[in-house]
Amino acid sequence: MVDVEEIDLKNVNLEKYDKKVGDSKDFVCVICPNSCRLHVEVGPTGEVDVQGYQCKRGFEYGIQEFLQPIRMLITTMKIENGVLPVIPVRSNKEVPRERIFDAIEVVNQTVAQAPVKMGDILVDNLLDLGIHVIASRDMEAK
Amino acid sequence: MSSCQIEKRETDVAIIGGGPAGLAAAMAAYKAGVKVTIIERDFELGGILQQCIHNGFGLRYYKEELTGPEYAQRFINDIKNTNIEVLLDSMVIDLTPDKMITALNKNKGVLKIRAKAVILAMGCRERTRGAINVPGTRPAGVFSAGMAQRLINMEGLLPGKRIVILGSGDIGLIMARRLTLEGMKVLCVAEILPYCSGLVRNKVQCLDDYNIPLYLGHTITSIKGIRRVEGVTISQVDANWKPIEGTQKEFECDTVLFSVGLIPENEVSEKANIKLDKTNGPTVNEYLETNVPGIFASGNVLQVHDLVDWVTLEAENAGKNAAEYIKNIARCGKLITPIKTIPGENVGYVVPQRIEYLDDEKVVKFSFRPRSPARNVIVEFISNGEVFYKRKKKHVIPSEMLNLKVKLKTDQLGKNITINIRNREQAKEDT
Numbered sequence: 265m266v267d268v269e270e271i272d273l274k275n276v277n278l279e280k281y282d283k284k285v286g287d288s289k290d291f292v293c294v295i296c297p298n299s300c301r302l303h304v305e306v307g308p309t310g311e312v313d314v315q316g317y318q319c320k321r322g323f324e325y326g327i328q329e330f331l332q333p334i335r336m337l338i339t340t341m342k343i344e345n346g347v348l349p350v351i352p353v354r355s356n357k358e359v360p361r362e363r364i365f366d367a368i369e370v371v372n373q374t375v376a377q378a379p380v381k382m383g384d385i386l387v388d389n390l391l392d393l394g395i396h397v398i399a400s401r402d403m404e405a406k
Numbered sequence: 407m408s409s410c411q412i413e414k415r416e417t418d419v420a421i422i423g424g425g426p427a428g429l430a431a432a433m434a435a436y437k438a439g440v441k442v443t444i445i446e447r448d449f450e451l452g453g454i455l456q457q458c459i460h461n462g463f464g465l466r467y468y469k470e471e472l473t474g475p476e477y478a479q480r481f482i483n484d485i486k487n488t489n490i491e492v493l494l495d496s497m498v499i500d501l502t503p504d505k506m507i508t509a510l511n512k513n514k515g516v517l518k519i520r521a522k523a524v525i526l527a528m529g530c531r532e533r534t535r536g537a538i539n540v541p542g543t544r545p546a547g548v549f550s551a552g553m554a555q556r557l558i559n560m561e562g563l564l565p566g567k568r569i570v571i572l573g574s575g576d577i578g579l580i581m582a583r584r585l586t587l588e589g590m591k592v593l594c595v596a597e598i599l600p601y602c603s604g605l606v607r608n609k610v611q612c613l614d615d616y617n618i619p620l621y622l623g624h625t626i627t628s629i630k631g632i633r634r635v636e637g638v639t640i641s642q643v644d645a646n647w648k649p650i651e652g653t654q655k656e657f658e659c660d661t662v663l664f665s666v667g668l669i670p671e672n673e674v675s676e677k678a679n680i681k682l683d684k685t686n687g688p689t690v691n692e693y694l695e696t697n698v699p700g701i702f703a704s705g706n707v708l709q710v711h712d713l714v715d716w717v718t719l720e721a722e723n724a725g726k727n728a729a730e731y732i733k734n735i736a737r738c739g740k741l742i743t744p745i746k747t748i749p750g751e752n753v754g755y756v757v758p759q760r761i762e763y764l765d766d767e768k769v770v771k772f773s774f775r776p777r778s779p780a781r782n783v784i785v786e787f788i789s790n791g792e793v794f795y796k797r798k799k800k801h802v803i804p805s806e807m808l809n810l811k812v813k814l815k816t817d818q819l820g821k822n823i824t825i826n827i828r829n830r831e832q833a834k835e836d837t
């Protein structure tokens with residue numbers, strides 16, 4: 265994951281993020297309703313530059329979304345013996361967007377056992393990303 | 407269960423509905439020291455949040471981003487640590503102006519609950535296909551988006567394989583992603599308005615991420631299939647929302663989801679002679695009290711909210727006011743004629759609809775929505791022909807409710823308060 269607080273924009277490991285000099289992307293910042301239009305570009309010296317943001321959160325979002333978009337994993341998991349047949353789950357941290365379908369597959373292969381408490385870890389170290397899948401609610405046994 | 411079994415109960419504050427509004431109202435009334443009973447028709451508390459498994463809840467109230475079930479669970483856990491009475495599987499079927507509630511319980515039969523104050527918190531229901539009138543046959547495979555959400559997220563069932571969604575509200579967008587992640591093919595989202603009615607974030611993360619096309623200014627003009635949906639036709643519409651000949655696009659699909667808006671659920675309220683606004687929510691005063699003294703309303707039953715955080719804050723207010731009503735805490739400055747609030751330029755509705763008490767001055771919280779999106783606007787509160795409060799806004803859209811706390815002073819107010827959302831340049835020219 266990109267550590268946007270620490271990253272040195274003059275010295276980004278472009279290969280790691282599958283980017284090269286001259287690459288650019290235009291997109292809308294979705295952090296607040298202002299919807300600033302961002303332009304992110306890798307300059308001639310390999311420096312990553314963000315334009316169009318109005319605040320720090322937008323700047324950080326721009327870098328993250330350009331180098332490696334991340335999304336929360338939100339889905340349901342089968343549960344045995346629960347008051348409902350499925351339980352809502354989420355990742356405790358955002359997952360790289362390109363791994364979301366793989367992550368869903370892992371969750372679909374897993375079956376939880378009631379009772380479960382909100383926050384219980386249902387998948388440990390998802391796809392070796394160091395991320396957990398946790399229960400979004402309590403689920404009592406039938 | 408014998409057919410004429412009737413169980414009688416008494417309470418101070420009865421809350422109809424155990425969604426986020428009911429739960430927050432219950433906690434607030436309980437903290438104010440009165441006896442509280444929640445009556446919920448479902449088998450558990452939490453309301454619609456239990457099916458809204460996505461994140462995006464709680465940023466204002468908890469200052470962190472939670473999923474719907476997590477937000478509900480926090481309140482349910484709080485309620486468990488109190489002696490608030492919770493009646494589940496109990497559907498309220500009648501309410502009288504003197505606050506006698508009749509409910510049907512799965513096991514106990516008829517419950518009669520006598521309350522000193524009532525808080526309406528029944529939420530809203532989805533508009534159906536009937537309400538928007540799409541021509542064509544009536545095959546299976548047509549769902550409201552919320553119904554499909556409940557099927558997938560709570561019952562673990564999938565509605566179909568190839569899907570077309572009508573309506574770009576947040577529920578429609580979120581369902582597009584959810585269905586895609588579950589392996590279904592979402593062919594497109596059609597929206598009759600010229601803009602996406604959901605949040606930009608949801609358009610980006612639910613449609614763009616998965617290359618799902620969004621057709622703006624389009625509607626479904628026919629549904630094919632006899633027993634099961636086999637396909638739909640969408641067409642572009644003109645400025646009067648009439649389909650334009652020659653713009654048809656055909657899609658082969660087995661499922662159509664409608665996400666075309668929500669309406670407050672007020673059948674029970676009407677039984678108690680509660681007056682409804684044109685939004686179908688009860689008209690209330692600044693205490694969130696309906697025209698029947700001691701019956702309050704909050705949450706989606708009052709006005710359809712987009713953020714649950716506002717539901718919570720509104721409901722806490724209703725809970726506290728209901729407790730004060732029971733404790734006979736005096737409200738100062740009863741007006742002989744209430745001051746009416748009037749939705750003016752580019753304003754759809756206003757809550758509260760009237761101010762009933764004003765002694766010198768006080769701060770009142772107003773909620774309202776713009777009718778159409780606008781940039782660089784000024785929100786004006788006008789009475790006696792004078793602007794007595796104004797506030798600049800960079801950006802307003804109908805899907806985001808506006809909430810403003812405004813100080814009201816007797817000497818500034820006439821019979822009415824009109825709220826306008828105006829273009830800033832226009833407003834300048836007029837003065």
Ligand SMILES: Cc1cc2nc3c(=O)[nH]c(=O)nc-3n(C[C@H](O)[C@H](O)[C@H](O)COP(=O)(O)OP(=O)(O)OC[C@H]3O[C@@H](n4cnc5c(N)ncnc54)[C@H](O)[C@@H]3O)c2cc1C
Nearest residue numbers: 423425426427446447453454497498528529705706713714
């Ligand atoms: C599909 C959907 C998606 C949403 N997504 C988001 C989002 O992403 N972020 C966000 O912040 N907000 C979202 N919202 C808004 C938010 O969830 C709602 O504003 C909030 O849940 C409203 O709370 P409520 O308590 O008023 O209604 P509800 O949650 O609907 O609760 C009403 C309760 O009353 C019960 N009830 C109704 N009638 C009776 C009766 N006669 N007797 C007994 N019980 C009764 C119902 O069973 C239900 O439990 C969404 C809303 C919907 C509908």
Ligand code: SF4
Nearest residue numbers: 293296299300318322
């Ligand atoms: S850059 Fe800042 S102000 Fe602009 S949309 Fe993003 S968060 Fe909002």
